[in-house]
Each structure stands twice: as C-alpha cells, then as structure tokens.
Amino acid sequence: MTENTTVNNPWFRWQQSLLDEGFANMRRMSRIPFLWEKSQAVKKGATPSEVVYEEDRLKLLHYLSDAKPRYKTPLIFVFALVNRPYILDLKENRSVVSQFVKSGFDTYLIDWGAPQHADRHLTLDDYINGYMSNVVDYVCERTGAPQVNILGYCMGGTMSTMYTALHQRKVKNLMLLAAGIDFATRDGLLNFWTDPNAFDVDAFVDAFGNAPAEFLQATFQLLKPVQNLIEKPINFFEKVDDDKFVEDYFTMETWLNDNIAVPGEVFREFVKCLYQKNLLVKNRMPVGKHTVDLRKITCPILNIMAQADDLVPCAQSAPFNDLVSSRDRKSIVVPAGHIGLAVGSKAQKEAWPEACRWLADRN
Amino acid sequence: MNDTTENAFEKAAAFQKIWMDTFTRMAQSGFSLSPDSTPPEFLRQMRSGIFHALSKSWEEFMRSPQFTESMKGMMDNAIAFRKMSNDFLTGAHHTFQGTARADIDSLMLALRHLETRILDRVEDISTRLDQLEQRLDGAPRNGKASAHGKNVPPQRKRKTAARRTKATGKQS
Numbered sequence: 001m002t003e004n005t006t007v008n009n010p011w012f013r014w015q016q017s018l019l020d021e022g023f024a025n026m027r028r029m030s031r032i033p034f035l036w037e038k039s040q041a042v043k044k045g046a047t048p049s050e051v052v053y054e055e056d057r058l059k060l061l062h063y064l065s066d067a068k069p070r071y072k073t074p075l076i077f078v079f080a081l082v083n084r085p086y087i088l089d090l091k092e093n094r095s096v097v098s099q100f101v102k103s104g105f106d107t108y109l110i111d112w113g114a115p116q117h118a119d120r121h122l123t124l125d126d127y128i129n130g131y132m133s134n135v136v137d138y139v140c141e142r143t144g145a146p147q148v149n150i151l152g153y154c155m156g157g158t159m160s161t162m163y164t165a166l167h168q169r170k171v172k173n174l175m176l177l178a179a180g181i182d183f184a185t186r187d188g189l190l191n192f193w194t195d196p197n198a199f200d201v202d203a204f205v206d207a208f209g210n211a212p213a214e215f216l217q218a219t220f221q222l223l224k225p226v227q228n229l230i231e232k233p234i235n236f237f238e239k240v241d242d243d244k245f246v247e248d249y250f251t252m253e254t255w256l257n258d259n260i261a262v263p264g265e266v267f268r269e270f271v272k273c274l275y276q277k278n279l280l281v282k283n284r285m286p287v288g289k290h291t292v293d294l295r296k297i298t299c300p301i302l303n304i305m306a307q308a309d310d311l312v313p314c315a316q317s318a319p320f321n322d323l324v325s326s327r328d329r330k331s332i333v334v335p336a337g338h339i340g341l342a343v344g345s346k347a348q349k350e351a352w353p354e355a356c357r358w359l360a361d362r363n
Numbered sequence: 364m365n366d367t368t369e370n371a372f373e374k375a376a377a378f379q380k381i382w383m384d385t386f387t388r389m390a391q392s393g394f395s396l397s398p399d400s401t402p403p404e405f406l407r408q409m410r411s412g413i414f415h416a417l418s419k420s421w422e423e424f425m426r427s428p429q430f431t432e433s434m435k436g437m438m439d440n441a442i443a444f445r446k447m448s449n450d451f452l453t454g455a456h457h458t459f460q461g462t463a464r465a466d467i468d469s470l471m472l473a474l475r476h477l478e479t480r481i482l483d484r485v486e487d488i489s490t491r492l493d494q495l496e497q498r499l500d501g502a503p504r505n506g507k508a509s510a511h512g513k514n515v516p517p518q519r520k521r522k523t524a525a526r527r528t529k530a531t532g533k534q535s
Contacts (some may be wrong), residue, residue, distance in 0.1 A: 021403040117464070121475045189425055198431040199438065207445040209468070222425070226418035234410075289483075 028240045038246055042254045045086045047098045049109075053138050057113030058131050060138070063089075063101045070104025071363040073172050074143045076135065077109040078163075080155035081127070081266060082216055084258050085111050087342055088153065091251055094343040096352055103356040105149075108139055110156075120209040120264040125288030127266065128163050136163075136170050147172040149359060153342065154178050154312060158274070161320070162285065165292045168299065173362050175302040175355060178312045178341055181320040183278045187313035189223050194275035201271040211267040213259035223310045252343070281323060294320075300328035300362050302355060306341040307333055330358065370432075377429040385420040 053060035077097065079085035088109065089097040100107050110132070115122065136148050149172050152160025157179020164171045185191060193199060205211070221228045239245040262270075279285040285292040303321055305314045314333060321329040334351045336344040341351075424430055449465065456463035 017403050118467075118471060120468070121471055189422075192426055192431060193434065195431065198435050200442070203442050204438065207442045207449065224418065225421055226414050230417075231414050 024241075028237060031240045031246075035240070035246070039250045039254070042250050043091075044084075044254070045089045046092045046095045047089050047101055049089075052108075052142065053135065055131060055134060057115065057119070058135070059111045059113060060135055061109045061111060063097055063107040063109070065101050067104065069106035071106070071360065072143070073145050073147055073149050073363050074106040074108060074139050075100055075149040075151060075359070076139060077107070078132065078150060078152040078156035078160045079110060079112070080153060081112055081115075081260075081262050082155060083260065084255065085109055087255050087339065090255065090343050091248075094345075094348060096342050096348075099348070099352040099356055100151075100359075103360060105356075105359065106143060108135075110135055114260040115210055115263045117209055120205075122263040123265045123288070124159070124162070124269050125290075128159055128166065128287050129290070132159065132163050133167065136167070140170070146170075149173045149175070149363075151175040151177065152179055154338070155180070155270070157317075158270075158280070161280070161294070161297070162287055162292045164299065165294055165296045166287065166290060168296055171299050173300045173302070173359060174297065175304065175359065176317065176320065177304045178306055178309055178317060178338055179303075179320070180274065180312045180316045181323070182281045182316055182318075183274050184281070185313060185315035187315045188310065190219070190311065191275060191316075193219070194271050196276050199271070201268050201276070205264040205268045208264070210261035210264045213261045216262065217257070217259045220311070252339075256339075281319065294323040295325050297324035298326050301326045301330065302358050303329070303331045304341065304351060304355065305331065305333050306338055307335045309336075309338045309341070311338040328362070374429045374433065377424065377427055381420045381424040384423070385416050387416075 048064045049061040050064060051059050052062045077085070077088055079088065089095045092098070097107060097109065112127075112131075139148055140146060147170055150160045150164065152158070152175070154177070157176040158181065160174060161176065161179060161181065164174050183191060194201070208215075236246075236249055239249075273279045273285055280292060280294065283291070283293045283295065301321060301324060303317060305317045306312075307314060318331065321331055332351055332354060334341055334344070334347045336347050341347050453463040453465045456466075
C-alpha cells in the first residue's frame with residue numbers, strides 16, 4: 001500500500017482526526033485552571049479619559065488625546081440606560097470612541113450611572129430636559145461652541161432623538177446607532193413580549209420599582225436562547241486554547257453581565273408610550289409637559305443600523321429618516337448584530353471610519 | 364370540555380409542534396452531511412444543524428400566543444409574589460414602629476411633586492423675566508405662546524444640585 005492511498009483511506013483519516021481532537025481536548029482542559037485569573041484581568045475602557053462634570057449619579061467623561069481637536073464642535077456620546085457605556089470604548093482595536101478621538105473630535109461620553117431604588121421616580125423628562133440638557137450646556141460652555149454633535153446608541157439614540165426634537169438649535173449633527181424609533185414592527189421579539197395583553201407594565205413597575213437588572217439580563221438572554229445558553233459555552237470551550245479569543249470573550253462577557261436597573265418611571269414610559277402606543281412616530285410622545293415632534297429635527301442625520309439586530313431590528317430604526325425635516329439624511333446598514341455594530345471588526349473597519357468622515361464633512 | 368382544559372391542550376399541542384419541527388429539522392441536517400467527513404467534523408456539522416433547527420423552532424415558539432400567555436402567567440405570579448412580600452415587610456416594619464420602604468417611596472414621591480411644582484414655577488418666572496428683559500431692551504415682544512412658555516425650549520435647571528469637578532485624573 002503506498003503512502004498516498006494510506007492518507008486517502010477514510011479509516012486512517014478518521015483515526016487521525018479522532019486523535020487530533022483528543023489532543024485538542026487535553027490542551028483545552030489544561031487551560032481551564034487559568035480562566036478565572038483571565039476573567040478578572042479584564043479592563044473596562046481603552047481610551048484615557050477624565051470626569052469633567054457630575055450631577056447626581058451622572059458622570060461626563062472627556063476623552064483625552066495627545067493632539068488638539070481638529071473640529072470645533074464637540075461630540076457627545078449618549079448611551080442607553082441599560083448596561084454600561086464602556087461598550088463604546090471596549091478595547092484598543094474595538095473602540096468607537098477612539099475612532100472619533102483619533103479623527104480629531106473633542107469627544108465626551110455620558111455615563112448615567114447605576115440607578116438606586118430612590119431613583120425610581122426619575123422620568124424621561126428628568127433625563128432629557130434635565131441631565132442631558134445640562135450636559136450639553138456645560139459642554140458648550142466649556143468648549144465655547146454654540147452647538148454639539150450627538151451620537152446616541154440604542155435607547156440612548158431614542159433619547160437623543162427626543163432631545164434633538166426639543167432642542168434643535170443646540171444640535172449640529174445627529175448620529176443614531178441602532179436607535180428604536182418606530183415600534184410598530186413585529187420583527188423583534190421584544191415588540192411581541194411587550195404587547196399590552198402580554199405585559200402589564202404598570203403592575204410590574206408598581207411592584208418592583210426599578211426594572212431589575214436581572215430581569216433585563218434574562219430578557220436579553222431569552223431573545224436568542226440557543227445561541228446564548230448552549231452554543232456560546234460550547235464555542236468557548238472549543239477555542240479556550242486561543243488566548244486572543246479568550247481575552248475578547250471575557251471582555252465581552254464582562255460587559256454583557258454588567259447590567260444595571262432602569263428607573264421604574266422611565267421603564268414605564270418607554271414600554272407604554274413607545275412599545276405599546278408607538279407615540280414617537282405619531283409625534284405625540286410626551287416628555288414632561290412637552291410633546292416630541294420629530295418634524296422639528298432639521299439637522300443632518302446619520303442613521304446606522306445593524307442588519308442582524310435582534311434587539312432593535314432595522315425596521316424599527318429605518319423609518320426615522322422619513323419622519324424628520326432634515327434634508328441631509330443618510331443611512332448605513334452594517335452586516336452585524338446589535339453589539340457587533342459597535343465592536344464588530346466589520347463595523348470598526350468600514351462603518352465607523354465612514355461615520356467619522358461623514359461627521360468631519362459637516363464640521 | 365371547559366376553557367381551561369382546552370387551553371391546556373392548545374399549549375400542549377403548540378409545545379409538541381415545536382419539538383416535532385425541531386426533530387424534523389435535525390433529521391434533515393443529519394441527512395445533508397457528506398459521508399466522507401471525519402467524525403469530529405461530522406459531529407460539528409451535525410451539532411450546528413441541530414442548533415440551527417432548535418433556534419428556529421424556539422424563535423417560532425416564542426412568537427406564539429401560547430408562549431406569551433405562559434409568560435404573562437409567570438409575570439403575574441412574580442408580581443403577585445413581590446406585592447405580597449412588599450406588604451408583609453411593610454406590615455412587619457410598621458408593627459415595630461419602623462420605617463418601611465413604602466414610606467420612603469411615598470416621601471420621595473411627595474418631594475418629587477414638590478420639586479416639579481417649584482421647577483414649573485421657576486420656569487414660568489424665568490420666561491417672564493426674559494420677556495421683561497426683552498421689553499426693557501426695546502426688542503419686539505414675543506407672542507402669546509411665549510408668555511405661557513410654549514416657545515421656550517424645555518429645560519430643567521438643576522445646576523444648583525450639580526457638582527462640577529475639574530479634571531479628576533485619568534481613567535482607563
């Protein structure tokens with residue numbers, strides 16, 4: 001029997017592959033004792049920053065750069081009230097913040113902080129016309145710029161939209177990242193689950209106060225139960241001997257499990273007025289004693305969406321561009337999921353440089 | 364057959380359907396494999412097929428009225444349990460003349476109403492002051508809407524409560 005026929009023999013290949021797999025498993029098992037240490041060594045945030053403004057639990061981070069900002073109008077990142085904002089500055093090569101800082105923008109990020117039980121009565125009005133408005137005023141005062149650029153992510157995008165509609169003169173450019181606007185779509189599971197017949201948000205908030213972090217975490221996990229609860233741990237074990245993969249995995253998992261509660265009244269308003277009544281697209285969304293009218297938005301708009309987003313499907317964000325009065329409107333659809341939109345390699349290589357160029361052209 | 368029994372049968376049928384669909388899809392994924400594949404590769408492909416089939420079936424199930432109904436039942440139970448424990452703890456605190464969370468909540472709510480009323484009043488006064496300033500400067504007067512604060516961008520001034528800090532060092 002020649003060497004070639006031995007290699008092509010299926011039995012030989014089977015034996016060889018079983019042996020390889022056996023050795024690979026031993027290699028994987030040998031890495032397990034070191035995983036705990038690696039999971040504890042995860043860093044939160046990559047770009048150097050300083051806290052320049054504080055109000056109650058809110059902290060405003062200013063990102064530092066060796067070079068002077070090239071553009072006069074500062075950029076403010078507005079993150080969601082769910083989870084922590086460091087997903088936007090996760091790692092050196094996976095940071096949306098660093099892309100803008102390196103492009104020469106004077107960049108700020110709002111960290112809302114973790115609400116406690118005493119914050120259960122905070123409303124969207126407090127966040128939008130209170131905290132956010134004060135932050136914008138402070139940044140304008142600090143930089144001497146009359147307006148700011150805003151980038152809102154997820155729920156932060158929806159809040160940024162409301163802020164811009166109410167305070168258009170203070171916003172120069174608005175960028176939205178997977179922001180929920182039109183909640184009539186049934187593409188996402190959350191839209192099903194928050195149906196008034198299935199979910200009594202009033203009873204929930206009255207009983208629990210804030211929407212508990214564990215509840216939100218479980219809901220997000222349940223959006224893709226097979227991927228999150230079965231496939232992910234198996235994939236992790238298969239690649240546990242790849243240091244780069246393990247580091248990325250723990251960085252991501254740290255963020256995913258770093259949940260915070262959402263203030264009860266904000267949760268009530270969000271579910272009732274948006275998910276259940278879809279008032280934002282009807283220009284009837286109440287924020288305090290004011291009503292959000294999307295037609296009042298006239299600034300340039302960049303709407304970035306994720307093709308495979310299970311949390312905020314494209315159909316929820318896409319209608320936004322047709323609801324505003326802006327003439328300069330652009331959409332970018334990235335082939336990624338909700339989080340991949342910020343940290344995914346495709347988004348980092350293509351979408352974010354394009355977003356930086358878009359903003360630079362309008363400064 | 365009463366409604367409850369019928370409902371239970373419907374739920375069971377829906378649950379049976381997802382498992383039937385899942386197994387059908389799994390079998391299909393098994394048949395699509397090449398006989399030349401080595402065992403680990405074969406198993407990996409089969410596993411991926413199974414997971415794909417499972418996730419598709421679960422996605423369909425989670426959109427079904429049966430799932431939302433059972434979820435509602437679970438949520439209602441959780442809310443009822445929470446309410447019961449809240450009431451029990453409030454009662455226990457009150458028995459020993461202590462302060463319960465419900466008391467603090469009521470106090471917070473009262474403070475919030477007070478704050479809202481004061482802030483609304485301050486906004487109103489600020490609008491009037493702006494108008495007076497404009498009149499004193501000889502600028503044209505705003506319309507009626509402005510007098511009621513409708514043209515003024517909404518803002519909750521909280522600067523007295525704010526703590527502005529200078530650079531507090533680097534964070535990473």
